[in-house]
Amino acid sequence: MANEQYHEMWEKLNLDLPAHDGLLEVLGKFYGDIYMSQDGRLKGMEYLDFVLSEVHGLRIKELQDTKAEGRKVIGTFCVFVPEELTLAAGAVQVGLCAGAEVGQESAEKLVPRNTCALIKSFIGFKLARICPFTESCDLVVGETTCDGKKKAYESFSDYVPMHVMEVPQQKNEADRGLWKSEVLRYKEALEKLTGNLITADSLKKAIRTVNDRRRALQRLNRLRAAVPTPISGRDVLLINQVSFYDDPVRFTQSINKLCDELEERISKNEGIVDAKTPRLMLSGCPMAVPNWKLPFVIESSGAVVVGEESCIGTRNTRDLVGESGETVEEMIDAVCDRYMKIDCACFTPNTERLDNITGMARELKADGVIHYALMFCQPYGHEALKVEKALQKADIPMLSIETDYSMEDVAQLKTRVEAFVEMVGGK
Amino acid sequence: MIAGIDIGSRSIELVLIDKGKVIHQDKAATTFQPLSQVRKLLDGAVPDHIVATGYGRNLLANTDMCAPVDTITEIKAYALGASRLYPEVRTLLDIGGQDTKVISLVPGGRVMKFEMNDRCAAGTGKFLEHMANVFQMPVREFGPYALGGTAALAINRMCTVFAETEAVSLMAQGHDPRNIALGLHASIARRTIAMLNRVGLTQPVLFAGGVARNPCVVRLLQEALPGPFLVPEDPDMLGAHGAALHGIEQRFSKTA
Numbered sequence: 001m002a003n004e005q006y007h008e009m010w011e012k013l014n015l016d017l018p019a020h021d022g023l024l025e026v027l028g029k030f031y032g033d034i035y036m037s038q039d040g041r042l043k044g045m046e047y048l049d050f051v052l053s054e055v056h057g058l059r060i061k062e063l064q065d066t067k068a069e070g071r072k073v074i075g076t077f078c079v080f081v082p083e084e085l086t087l088a089a090g091a092v093q094v095g096l097c098a099g100a101e102v103g104q105e106s107a108e109k110l111v112p113r114n115t116c117a118l119i120k121s122f123i124g125f126k127l128a129r130i131c132p133f134t135e136s137c138d139l140v141v142g143e144t145t146c147d148g149k150k151k152a153y154e155s156f157s158d159y160v161p162m163h164v165m166e167v168p169q170q171k172n173e174a175d176r177g178l179w180k181s182e183v184l185r186y187k188e189a190l191e192k193l194t195g196n197l198i199t200a201d202s203l204k205k206a207i208r209t210v211n212d213r214r215r216a217l218q219r220l221n222r223l224r225a226a227v228p229t230p231i232s233g234r235d236v237l238l239i240n241q242v243s244f245y246d247d248p249v250r251f252t253q254s255i256n257k258l259c260d261e262l263e264e265r266i267s268k269n270e271g272i273v274d275a276k277t278p279r280l281m282l283s284g285c286p287m288a289v290p291n292w293k294l295p296f297v298i299e300s301s302g303a304v305v306v307g308e309e310s311c312i313g314t315r316n317t318r319d320l321v322g323e324s325g326e327t328v329e330e331m332i333d334a335v336c337d338r339y340m341k342i343d344c345a346c347f348t349p350n351t352e353r354l355d356n357i358t359g360m361a362r363e364l365k366a367d368g369v370i371h372y373a374l375m376f377c378q379p380y381g382h383e384a385l386k387v388e389k390a391l392q393k394a395d396i397p398m399l400s401i402e403t404d405y406s407m408e409d410v411a412q413l414k415t416r417v418e419a420f421v422e423m424v425g426g427k
Numbered sequence: 428m429i430a431g432i433d434i435g436s437r438s439i440e441l442v443l444i445d446k447g448k449v450i451h452q453d454k455a456a457t458t459f460q461p462l463s464q465v466r467k468l469l470d471g472a473v474p475d476h477i478v479a480t481g482y483g484r485n486l487l488a489n490t491d492m493c494a495p496v497d498t499i500t501e502i503k504a505y506a507l508g509a510s511r512l513y514p515e516v517r518t519l520l521d522i523g524g525q526d527t528k529v530i531s532l533v534p535g536g537r538v539m540k541f542e543m544n545d546r547c548a549a550g551t552g553k554f555l556e557h558m559a560n561v562f563q564m565p566v567r568e569f570g571p572y573a574l575g576g577t578a579a580l581a582i583n584r585m586c587t588v589f590a591e592t593e594a595v596s597l598m599a600q601g602h603d604p605r606n607i608a609l610g611l612h613a614s615i616a617r618r619t620i621a622m623l624n625r626v627g628l629t630q631p632v633l634f635a636g637g638v639a640r641n642p643c644v645v646r647l648l649q650e651a652l653p654g655p656f657l658v659p660e661d662p663d664m665l666g667a668h669g670a671a672l673h674g675i676e677q678r679f680s681k682t683a
Contacts, residue, residue: 402545409545411482412526416543419502423538 006057009064013135020130023102024056027290034296038232040272042265044258045235051242055289059245060132066092067136072194075137075160077122078145079316079342080167082183082335087206087248088198089190095244096122096133096140099288101405103128110155111148116374117404118288119152126159133245134160139193141186143167145346146379163189169348171340180336187332203331207321213248216255217317223262225306225364228271229279230262233305234295240312241289273304278425281361283309283387284372285380291405294372294413301418302425307364309357310372315342318356345379353383354390361396368397368424370417375404397424429678430474430494431671433504434461434483437524437552438637440667441468444675452664457483457524462490469493476678478670480504499673501666502530502541508669509633510536513657517629520619520648521665522638524552527619529626542626549585550618552637555644557587558611561594562604569608570641576609585618609643616647623652630654635665 010017031052051059063073072091074081077098086093101117103124108115110123125131134140142153142164153164165182168175191197220239224231239258243251265271280303282295287310295305308314321338325331343353361369371387373380384400391398399420403409428445439461443451451472455464461483477496479487484498499507501521509519510532519530525548530541548554552566559569580597584590590611597607615638623632632652638644639662649656659665 397540412543412545415482415500415502415526416541419500419538419541422500422503423541426537 003057006061009061010056010132013060013132014129015132015135016129019128020056020132023100023130027100028053030290030292034234034292035238038234038272040270041235042231042258042261044254044261045238047254047258048235048238048242051246052238052289055242055245056132060136062247063092063094063133063136067138072138073136074190075133075140076142077118077149078143079311080143080145080165080339080344081141082186082339083210083248084203084206084321084331084335085183085187085190085198087209088203089187089194090196090202091138091190091194094133094137095288096137097125097131097288098122099241099291099405100125102130111152114376115148115152116285116376117406118285118374118377119148121288121405123152123156126156137161139163139189141165145344146377148376148378167344167346169346171347176336176340179340180332183332183336183339198328200326200328200331203328204323204325207323207325207331207335209248209252211320211323213243213252213255214317214320216252216259217243219259220255220262221307221314221317223259223266226266226271227279227365228269228275229273229277229304229306230265230271232272232299233280233282233308234292234299237287237292237295237305237308237312238289240308240316241287243316244312245289278303278367278421279306279365280304280421280424281307281309281364281366281369282313282372283357283369284384285374285377286311286313287372288312293405293407293410294370294401294403294417297410297413297417298370298421301414301421303367303417303421306366307360309360311344314356314360315344345383350383354386357387358390358394358396361391361394366396368399368420370420371398371400373400373402375402428472428474429671429674430469430472430477431504431667431669431674432465432468432477432479432481432487433501433666433670434465434479434481434487435501435524435637435666436482436526437556438663439464439468439481439483440664441465442664442667442671443472443474444671447675449668449671452661452667454663461486476674478504478674478677480666480670497674497677499670501526502528502538502543504666504669504673505635506530506532506536506538506669507672508665509635511672512659512665512668513631513633516631516633516657518623518626518632520623520632520634521636522551522615522619522634522644523636523663524548527551527622528636529622531626531629540626542622544622547586549587549590550615554587554590554615555611555638555641558591558594558608561591562608567640570612570643572605573608573612573643574646576603576605576607578606578609579613580606580610582607582610582614585614590614612641612643613647615644616651619644619648620651628652631657633657633659635659635662637663639663 075096106127107120107123322334431442433440521528559566
C-alpha cells in the first residue's frame with residue numbers, strides 16, 4: 001500500500017511520512033491476515049479490497065482534486081452529522097481515522113488516560129500526522145454524544161477547524177426543537193464555508209443520494225441474513241466502514257452489484273459456512289477501520305457474524321429521510337425527524353434500542369448476541385447491562401465484552417468467545 | 428485410551444481414561460516449554476485421541492502429536508467434568524493461575540451462563556503466589572498460615588501491586604502478619620462472591636481449580652455462602668478430566 005506515487009501528495013498534506021509508511025505496512029499485513037485469508041469471498045469484495053488498499057492513496061487524491069475544483073471536505077466522527085446537508089452544499093463528507101492505537105502517549109496529554117480508545121485514536125492520528133483524511137479537512141464536525149468527545153473536541157479545536165453540533169439527550173418536543181436549531185446552524189456554517197446556498201433542488205438530490213446508499217446497505221443486511229450465511233460478518237463490517245470514506249454514488253452502485261451476486265449465491269443455497277454454524281450478532285460501540293479484532297476472533301472461533309447493531313452498521317442505515325418534502329423547510333424537518341430516531345446510547349431513556357436489538361436478533365435468527373463496549377465508554381457500558389436483561393427476557397444468550405484496540409487481551413477474548421460459541425452451539 | 432490435557436497459565440494437568448476408567452493422572456508446572464512438559468507428562472503413553480483445553484490448547488492442536496488433537500475451552504471442560512462427576516452441581520467456580528471463572532449449569536450439565544475476570548489476574552492463583560512470596564513462604568503453606576490469623580485486616584485494593592503496598596504498610600504498623608495474610612485471602616473471597624452473585628448463585632456450588640487447594644480460601648467461601656459447597660479431591664484435575672470425557676463422548680457419537 002505504501003505507494004511511492006503518493007509520497008508527494010502526502011508530503012504536501014504534512015504527513016509524517018516514515019510513520020505513515022509504517023502504519024500502511026501494518027494495516028496491509030493486518031488486512032491480509034484477516035481478510036485475504038477468507039475462503040469463498042464474493043467477487044464484489046474486490047472493489048472493497050481495492051478501495052481499502054487505496055484508502056490513503058487514490059481516495060485522498062480524489063479529495064485533493066475535488067478541493068482543487070473548489071469543493072470543501074468535511075470530516076466527522078459520528079452518524080449524527082447530516083450528510084444530506086453537507087452534500088447539498090456541494091461539499092464532501094468523510095469519516096475520520098479513529099480505529100487504531102496510534103499516538104496514544106501524545107493523545108494522553110490532551111485527554112485523561114481513562115478515555116476510550118476511539119477518542120484517543122482520533123487525537124493520536126492528528127498529533128502523529130498520519131491521517132490524510134484529517135489533514136484534508138476544511139472543517140471537522142463534532143457532536144456532543146458523550147462527555148469524552150465533548151471535552152476532547154475542545155482540545156482538538158486547537159489543531160483543526162471545528163464545528164460542534166449539540167445532540168440532545170432526550171426525545172421530547174423541546175429536544176426536537178434544539179436539534180432543529182442545530183441542524184440549521186450547521187446549514188449556515190456550511191453555506192458560509194462553501195459559499196453555496198442549500199436549495200430545494202440540491203437538498204432533494206442529496207437526500208436521495210444518501211437514502212440510496214442506506215437502501216443498498218439495507219438490501220445487503222436483508223440478504224446476508226440468509227441461511228447458510230452467504231457473506232462473512234467481517235466483509236459486511238468492512239462494507240459499512242468503507243461507506244464512510246467512499247464516494248456515495250459509486251459506493252451504492254458497487255454494493256448493489258455485490259447484492260446481485262449475493263442473490264445468485266443464495267438462490268443456489270450456497271454459504272460461506274455450513275448452515276449449522278452458530279450465528280452471532282454484534283451490538284454496541286462502532287468499529288472504525290482497522291478495528292476488526294472482535295469480528296475476527298468470533299469468526300475464527302467457529303461462529304459467523306450475522307449483524308452489526310452499531311453506528312458502523314444498522315444504526316446508520318435503518319431509517320431513511322422522508323422523500324416527500326418539496327421546500328427546504330419541509331426537507332430540513334424530514335432530516336431532523338430521521339436523525340432523532342437514532343437510538344444512540346447518549347439518550348435517556350433509550351428503550352427503543354433494546355427493542356431494536358431484540359427484534360434484530362430474532363429477524364437474523366441469531367443464536368446469541370455479543371455486546372461490545374469500548375473500555376471507558378460510559379453510555380454503552382451502562383446499556384450493556386440493560387441489553388443483557390432485555391435479551392434474557394427474549395431468551396437470547398448474550399456475552400458482554402469490554403475491550404480496546406490493543407491486542408494483549410486476544411487470548412482471553414478468544415477463550416470467552418469460544419466458550420460462548422460452545423454454549424450457544426450446544427456442542 | 429483418551430488423554431485430556433489442560434494447559435493452564437501456571438500448571439499442566441493430564442488425565443488418561445481407558446475403558447471408562449481414569450488410569451493415570453499427573454501434573455507439572457507450565458514453564459516456558461509447555462510442549463516438552465506435556466511430553467514428559469505423557470511419559471511414552473500413546474493415546475488414541477487427545478483433547479486439549481486451557482490457554483495452551485491451540486499450541487497443542489498446532490503441534491504434531493502422537494494422536495489427533497481436538498480443543499475445547501476450559502469453561503466447557505470444567506463444566507463437563509463437573510456435570511459428569513458431580514451431576515447435582517449448578518454453579519461452578521474455577522480459580523486458576525490467572526483467571527477466575529464462574530459457570531452456571533443447567534440440569535444435564537449444559538453451560539447456561541459464564542463470567543470470567545478481565546485481562547487482569549487480580550484475585551487468582553497468581554495473586555496468592557505473589558503474596559506468598561512477599562511473606563517468604565511456599566504458596567502451599569500460605570493458606571494454612573493465614574488460617575492462623577484471628578481477625579482479618581482490611582485489604583481494599585485488588586490489584587496485586589497495590590495490595591502488596593497495603594500489606595506492607597500494615598506490617599509497618601506492627602500488625603500480626605497472620606492477620607494480614609487472612610485479610611489478603613478475605614479480599615479474594617469478597618471478589619469471588621461478588622462475581623458469583625453477578626452470574627447468579629444457585630446451589631450446590633463446586634469449587635475447582637488450583638486455588639481450591641488453598642484451605643483458607645475454601646473456608647472463607649464456605650462461611651460466606653449458604654448451602655452446600657463442594658470441593659473435589661483433586662480440584663485442579665477437573666479440566667483435564669472434562670477434556671478426556673469430551674474425547675470419549677466424541678468417539679461415542681462417531682461410532683453411534
